[in-house]
Amino acid sequence: MPPIITAFESSPDRGRGQARDMRVRWALEEVGQPYGVRLVSFSEMKEPGHRALHPFGQIPTYEEGDLALFETGAIVLHVAERHAGLLPDAAHARARAIAWMFAALNTVEPPIVEREMAFYLERDRIWHRERMPILEQRIRVRLEELSTRLGDGPWLDGAFSAGDLLMVTVLRRLAGSPVLEAYPNLVAYVARGEARPAFERAFAAQLAVFTASSGL
Amino acid sequence: MPPIITAFESSPDRGRGQARDMRVRWALEEVGQPYGVRLVSFSEMKEPGHRALHPFGQIPTYEEGDLALFETGAIVLHVAERHAGLLPDAAHARARAIAWMFAALNTVEPPIVEREMAFYLERDRIWHRERMPILEQRIRVRLEELSTRLGDGPWLDGAFSAGDLLMVTVLRRLAGSPVLEAYPNLVAYVARGEARPAFERAFAAQLAVFTASSGL
Structure with a gap:
C-alpha cells in the first residue's frame, strides 16, 4: 500500500503549488515513491477525525500502514531517510x-x-x-x-x-x-x-486537484 | 575531543536559559555527552569567521571533528541520533x-x-x-x-x-x-x-556564563 497524504480540497493558492502538500509530493516524486491523496475541506481539517492525525488541524498528513505523521519537515525527512535521492550517504x-x-x-x-x-x-x-x-x-x-x-x-x-x-x-x-x-x-x-522533473510532476498533480475542484 | 558549541558571551536574557544554546546543552546533558563552549560576542557572530559556521550569524553552532552544524533543531537531532535517550528505538x-x-x-x-x-x-x-x-x-x-x-x-x-x-x-x-x-x-x-536533572545541569551551566560575564 502506498502512503496516503492529505491536501486541500480547494487550495487557497489556486494551484500555484504554495500549499505544503507540494513539498511532500515533490519529495515522493524525487525518490520515485507512488502515493495516494485524500482531499480535505477547511471544515474537515478542524474536526476530531483529522486532528487525530494532525493536532494543529492542518495539511499535509502522511499515513503509511500503522504510521501517521504530521509536519511537512518531518514527513520529508521520513521519506528522505527511507529512500535514496534526498540525503547524501556520507x-x-x-x-x-x-x-x-x-x-x-x-x-x-x-x-x-x-x-x-x-x-x-x-x-x-x-x-x-x-x-x-x-x-x-x-x-x-x-x-x-x-x-x-x-x-x-x-x-x-x-x-x-x-x-x-x-x-x-x-x-x-x-x-x-x-x-x-x-x-x-x-x-x-x-x-x-x-x-x-520531480518538481514538475508534483506541480502538475496538485494543479490537477485545483483544476478539477474549480471546474476549470 | 568533545563537541564544541557556541553561546552568547553576554546573553540578552540575563541567564534565564532562553537563548538557543540552552536547547543543545540540555540535549547533550540528557545523553551524558560532555561538551565545550566557545563564547561569541554579538559583533563576532556577524563576522565571516562565525558565518562560515553559521550562515545566518547566530548561535548555537556545533563542531565535532570535521563536522560543523548550525540550526538548533538539526543539532539536537544529530545528538539524538548518535546517543540513546532522546528518541525512541521503535x-x-x-x-x-x-x-x-x-x-x-x-x-x-x-x-x-x-x-x-x-x-x-x-x-x-x-x-x-x-x-x-x-x-x-x-x-x-x-x-x-x-x-x-x-x-x-x-x-x-x-x-x-x-x-x-x-x-x-x-x-x-x-x-x-x-x-x-x-x-x-x-x-x-x-x-x-x-x-x-539534565535540564537543571544545562540551566546552571548557561547561568554561570551570564553570572561571570556580568561580574555578579
Whole structure:
C-alpha cells in the first residue's frame, strides 16, 4: 500500500503549488515513491477525525500502514531517510543537509510567513502600509545571508538534497516579489528547483486537484 | 575531543536559559555527552569567521571533528541520533518524536517569536498596543491545540523525547505570561521538563556564563 497524504480540497493558492502538500509530493516524486491523496475541506481539517492525525488541524498528513505523521519537515525527512535521492550517504553531508531543512523552515520561512499573515490579518488596519517595510527588511536580511552562502553554487551544499527541496519551496512563496528578485542567484536557484522533473510532476498533480475542484 | 558549541558571551536574557544554546546543552546533558563552549560576542557572530559556521550569524553552532552544524533543531537531532535517550528505538515512535521537534520549531514557536519581535521592533509605534491581542490570539490557537493533544499525559507521545525537549524550551519563552498560564497542563508540562536533572545541569551551566560575564 502506498502512503496516503492529505491536501486541500480547494487550495487557497489556486494551484500555484504554495500549499505544503507540494513539498511532500515533490519529495515522493524525487525518490520515485507512488502515493495516494485524500482531499480535505477547511471544515474537515478542524474536526476530531483529522486532528487525530494532525493536532494543529492542518495539511499535509502522511499515513503509511500503522504510521501517521504530521509536519511537512518531518514527513520529508521520513521519506528522505527511507529512500535514496534526498540525503547524501556520507554522515557529515547528511547532517548538513538536515541543517538546511531546519534552516529553511525555522530561519528563512518565518519572516516570509509573517508578511503573508500581515496581509491576511491586518491589511484593513491603518498601520498595515507602514509595517510592510519592517516586514520586508526582516526577509531581506535572511535572503542576503542565504544569497551570500549560495554564491554561484547550484545547490546549498553539494548535490541537491531535501534541504534544497524545502528551501526552494520556501523561496517560492516570494515568487514575483521584488524582495526576491533583488537576488538573481536565488531566483536562478528557485528556477533550478522548479526545472527538476520531480518538481514538475508534483506541480502538475496538485494543479490537477485545483483544476478539477474549480471546474476549470 | 568533545563537541564544541557556541553561546552568547553576554546573553540578552540575563541567564534565564532562553537563548538557543540552552536547547543543545540540555540535549547533550540528557545523553551524558560532555561538551565545550566557545563564547561569541554579538559583533563576532556577524563576522565571516562565525558565518562560515553559521550562515545566518547566530548561535548555537556545533563542531565535532570535521563536522560543523548550525540550526538548533538539526543539532539536537544529530545528538539524538548518535546517543540513546532522546528518541525512541521503535521506528514509528521515532518518526513521531521527530514530528514533534518540527512542530515545536515550525508551528508553535513562530507566533511566540512574533510577539517578542513586535516588542523589539515595534514597541514605540502607535499600533503596538492594538496589535498585541492579535499576536496573543495566534499563540492561543496553538496552545489550545497543544493542550488538547497533551491532555493528562506527562509527555507528548509516550516517553520523554527530543520533541518534548524542544517543545518545553519553546513554551518557556512564555514563562509567567497569562497566555501560557491559561493552560495548567502546559504549565505542568514545562515544570516537568525543568525538573529533569539534565535540564537543571544545562540551566546552571548557561547561568554561570551570564553570572561571570556580568561580574555578579
